[in-house]
Amino acid sequence: VKVPEEVVEVLLKKDRFVVLSHINPEGDALGSSIALAVALKQLGKDVEVFNKDGIPSIYRFLPEARIVKKFNELTCESDSVVIIVDCNNPERVGIKEDINCNLSLVIDHHETEDDFGDVRWIEPSSPATGVMIYHLLMSLNVRITEAIATNLYTAISIDTGSFRYSNTTAETLLIGADLIRQGANPAYIAERLFESWSKNRFMLLIETLNTLEIKRIQNKDASLTVAITTITTDMFKRTETDSSDTENFSNFPRMIEDVQISAMFRETEKNKWKASLRSKGDVNVARIASVFGGGGHRNAAGFFVEGNIEEIKKSFVEEISDILVKDGWRDKHL
């Protein structure tokens, strides 16, 4: 990762910054925002950090988490530099494209959806925005404090599944090692991120796993195994949970060796469903989602659909079967 000089210059020369990230923020958005803000303060800058949804309770353990303020409508001073991290689309931040500011800067590792930003630094090959921020702070000669280290380690842990996803490289672990040396505590962070479920959320997981159906789809020289789970609004009511509690649920059936696609159907209101698709390896679920008017990436996609859930699941399986028959397995696993 090479940090563009233009980005370093903006941060060194300007004095006033507003750091923003996407709605429904997770560890990379929040850890990157906070680490960058703490670093800019160390350089004597005036910094504010906002998120449309504020900071979810599971991330309140992050050092300096309190600097993240919630907003309804954001207005900036005309001498402020607006920095968007872990996102490159003002709509996903909840701001207007023509927001009043001195300059806008985008720092993100997602594919570009948009051309927003006077200065843009986009690295789709970076495993996390936190990795980019780490390199940026090195270029700025910022001292990595324990607070910065913990925020960046969290960002990297979330986006690599604690070094389990295919975006994990030797460099990711080297940066992790350096952050531990600067004060990040890997076991404490893992416990906060992966072992701090509410009891209700765990009960919802058990109810969800009880709905598991496994479908083997086969044509003459291809086959594919799909795991399907269903969450109804009744289940949310019974366990006193909501949709935010289902994050990561569709990864559980992926633990089964044969399962190449895990599909979770969640009822948003009566007979309206949100499908979340997760796949392993080179199975492309974005292609299936697109059949139903949705989208996403190869290994994580989704769509909205209305109707009777039994019929929806039936047509979902049929569509996958159709794609398999058309293209076969050897083609490119969908």
Added chain:
Amino acid sequence: VKVPEEVVEVLLKKDRFVVLSHINPEGDALGSSIALAVALKQLGKDVEVFNKDGIPSIYRFLPEARIVKKFNELTCESDSVVIIVDCNNPERVGIKEDINCNLSLVIDHHETEDDFGDVRWIEPSSPATGVMIYHLLMSLNVRITEAIATNLYTAISIDTGSFRYSNTTAETLLIGADLIRQGANPAYIAERLFESWSKNRFMLLIETLNTLEIKRIQNKDASLTVAITTITTDMFKRTETDSSDTENFSNFPRMIEDVQISAMFRETEKNKWKASLRSKGDVNVARIASVFGGGGHRNAAGFFVEGNIEEIKKSFVEEISDILVKDGWRDKHL
């Protein structure tokens, strides 16, 4: 970690080796055995690798896994050096203490239970035996091949929960980074280790989670939350699984924030039970296990018990309550 010169000398000077590890072997035992054997072969040595239970199917992906042979009774040539890795007790290896050999060498990161071994290298502070083998191969100037890297990365991943447990240090990640550079593929290894469950095993997990009971134990200034799950022989029969499928099950209820102790009771035969205890942080389950004649470490312990399961669970909860009343919470969390 400092590699004792005596260990390096034995490996360089002797010509014939038998590498052994404990029964019911996991990733650290197997990855360490295979990596060491491949390295010794690179040095032109004659090496055999044995395990009493052979290599479980989930570890057959390990490069060179086929060199691990199963044995019933092991006899060695009198010019052989016997190396025990990831264990320091001949009984747990399934061999006699007075096994015929030229010399015995123990390489382990567990607390010593025994004084077996002419040459003993024990490092309880090392997160995995794989870390010790890594340092040993460096001292031996062995080239870390892709096969060695994959075996050692697996050893370290298993024993640190892919860098999540409290034994994870900056050095652990540095070694991980080096192993990736030498050919270990972190995503592939994680998929083999954590996403390759049989369908039957997953069904047993769901049935087990359905038995979950959460007990809050309280005295006037202390409280503790315990999660209890139960697996009967009927459940094994229904799902066509056995006890080897329950590895790691007791970690699931630990995902709940409040839960400090997860206890899993598994029926071994009618009215006979094996309890596995897992705890978070400084809660000491070895102390509870000792009340029932069992033992273990602070965060992982177990015991055997006979009787009616409802009564067993009741007395288990009462014992924890007694300890709490006696010592209070502030004392040392049991």
